[in-house]
Amino acid sequence: MHQVASSVTKSCPWATATTRESEVIGVATNLEQELVSHLIRFNELDQHQSSFRPIDMALSRFDRRRFSVIGRPSEATSDSKSLNRVEAFNMVYVECDPGKGIGLHKHNTAEIFIPMTGMWEIGLGDDGESLVTLEPWDILNVPLNVMHSATNVSNAAAFLMVISTDQRGPEIFWDPKIIDEINEAGGDVSATEIPEGDFKGS
Numbered sequence: 001m002h003q004v005a006s007s008v009t010k011s012c013p014w015a016t017a018t019t020r021e022s023e024v025i026g027v028a029t030n031l032e033q034e035l036v037s038h039l040i041r042f043n044e045l046d047q048h049q050s051s052f053r054p055i056d057m058a059l060s061r062f063d064r065r066r067f068s069v070i071g072r073p074s075e076a077t078s079d080s081k082s083l084n085r086v087e088a089f090n091m092v093y094v095e096c097d098p099g100k101g102i103g104l105h106k107h108n109t110a111e112i113f114i115p116m117t118g119m120w121e122i123g124l125g126d127d128g129e130s131l132v133t134l135e136p137w138d139i140l141n142v143p144l145n146v147m148h149s150a151t152n153v154s155n156a157a158a159f160l161m162v163i164s165t166d167q168r169g170p171e172i173f174w175d176p177k178i179i180d181e182i183n184e185a186g187g188d189v190s191a192t193e194i195p196e197g198d199f200k201g202s
Contacts, residue, residue: 038082040069045093050075055174055189056103058182063100067093071167072195087167094150094160101151104128104175109165113140113150118158123149128175147175169195 040048048067052075056062068075070083071090093116094102104123113122115134122140124130128149134140142148152158164170172193179191 040081040083045069050092052195054103054172055182055193056105056178058185058187058189059103059178061100062103063097064102065095067095069093072169074168075195089163089165090167090169092162092169094162095157096152096160097157098152098155102149103178104147104149105178106145106147106173107142107164107170108145108173109170110144111142111148111170112161112163113142114138114161114163116159116161118152118154118156120158120160121151121153123147123151 045067048069050066050068052066068084069091071086073084113134115136115138117136120134122132122134124146126147128147150160174191174193176191179189182189
């Protein structure tokens with residue numbers, strides 16, 4: 001049988017080529033299957049909407065959709081990817097309707113804002129009094145311990161990319177006026193908030 005197989009291979013060189021091609025296709029298929037666990041397509045973003053609702057979202061003007069795409073494993077859905085296990089930093093896509101955004105707050109670690117679509121007004125300072133407007137793909141490094149907010153000033157829903165340090169996200173220190181407004185409406189929240197989940201082990 002071995003001699004016959006050898007004879008066929010010698011007389012039919014394309015037989016070996018076909019075998020090698022099949023092996024290459026098999027490897028490629030395995031790589032493609034593995035790649036799925038490391039890839040998030042933008043058109044599949046709805047599958048990665050975070051369940052975490054920061055304190056300010058109790059107020060309708062700060063209603064938004066958050067998509068945890070890197071880090072923040074405790075916010076990951078059942079369709080979580082290897083990206084959610086990244087430890088060094090985290091990244092969230094925020095989608096807001098016109099006039100809505102992120103309430104005034106600060107962190108003691110770095111945070112980056114990069115608009116993906118639309119126009120965003122960033123307020124800086126204790127009352128958000130210093131304003132800067134960001135256009136798509138502008139980059140703002142928010143200074144540490146400076147109060148800041150973000151508002152979609154476009155006429156359509158828009159996306160903002162938010163990058164910060166650590167896997168689960170930094171501690172949030174909210175504007176006391178936001179906290180007072182929520183509590184006066186019947187809420188019971190404190191001025192600081194730590195994103196859900198533990199580092200690395202989640």
